[in-house]
Amino acid sequence: MAATQTRPTLVIVHGGWHVPKSYNKLVVALEAEGYEVHVPRLPSTNQVRPPNADLESDTSLVRGYVESLVRAGRNVVALMHSYGGQVGSNALYGLGAETRAAQGLEGGVCHLIYMTAYAVPEGTAMMDKVKEFGNMDLVPIAFDIAEDGSCLSRDPKAFLIGPGPDEEFDEYLQTFVRWNGNCMYQASTHAAWREIPVSFIYTTEDMTIPFTYQKNFVGGLEKAGRKVQTFELHTGHCPNFTATEGVVNAVKVITG
Template identity: 80%
Template sequence: MAATQTKPTIFIVHGGWHVPGSYNKLVTALEAEGYEVHIPRLPSTNQVRPPNADLESDTTLIRSYAESLVRAGRNVVAVLHSYGGHVGSNALHGLGTEARAAQGLRGGVSHLIYMTAYAVAEGAATMDTVEKFGNMDLVPIAFDIAEDGTCVNRNPKVLLVGPGPDDADIDEYVGTFVRWNGNTLYQRSKHAAWREIPVSFIYATEDMTIPLHYQKSFVEGMEKAGRKVQTYELKSGHCPNFTATEGVVDIIKATAG
């Protein structure tokens, strides 16, 4: 007889500039709690120049990977960080446990946890939010963008990490970052999985990359569309997976059971 899954599988969709290794601290903490964790690398971080992977490539990979988990009967909780929120929203539609159960299928994505992430609607791009709040002039200040559209963050220690860890730990974390295809920021979603899958949102109150008012606008948009959102708040910069790991784990445990 096959073993029963006692805890959901945690599926992390990482953000721009990040790679799976950027989440080692969070993955280790979750595994210590008995969770199985999956975190595939997004093609848009493959560093090929000119870039040959974008939002569509990222969406295809994440959907294929998630499908392999749910088809195996897994109960999956998706943790979406930063740009990973855009990818996960676009990729996970139709894979919710309710939608699959209605078809007589086992497994599915039972919850989306947006961790200071972009939760946009169909037809929207990540940069639409930046433009909405009148901050397009800050983009070249924050991002070093090459002619091919690939980019790095100009000051990741301040803009991405923020206060908290020791300098040596921050240096090690920032050392995992890579050049990323920033063209994805202007590409538009075709789907919004949050319309059909239960949602939580982790506010990072000190975030300088996706400011708190951006984060709250995503929650307001989802709730206006009829999706109730459970919110949590961490005093953290843009990377609570690194600077507020224990708090993130507690939220995942509260959500996932």
């Protein structure tokens, strides 16, 4: 029992189209290993039409949520998925455990885990990377974007999930919701990875954030002087569902 009490608190920052329920399989597996897990719902998935919440709203929600944990003296590890990397990077600056310790404060974010997630510098939007790789022509093929900017994946089973346990597909697909796709065009203003230790979980069969993008993110972090611990899972964009054990194992290695 004493060992489980020393584990950090995990906060999952979910991706677009996902909601907390989308991570049930991963949450159950992590809790079985003694972790306390939080999955706050991002306002950009509230399905209001036209959308009334965006990257700024999501950033504010996650920052406030994690701030309440660290102020209570908790050590927090942020596990960020897909768009969640953009939100977490933007939200968690100044909350690092090392930064807080230097101020004589207990608690803080002790690690950032990017799970096939956007890890980019300040001033960069998700679509900036798509443009950089010359893939803007694929956007209307992958996403069903309405006039109000809200969107869905055109084929979530093929583009988002990829190969996985067929008997659970339908239940997982039913958790997806319409998301404010305008978030993909909004640039971040902060990069928490500059001050907090970083790991990256690669997904080599990813069709939403291709492996080449992921390696580009890590390369950028390393050029900025950050040491990045990496893990490689041979799965699609949703390892929380298709490679749950691999994600749990990575978290266990990172948190000791």
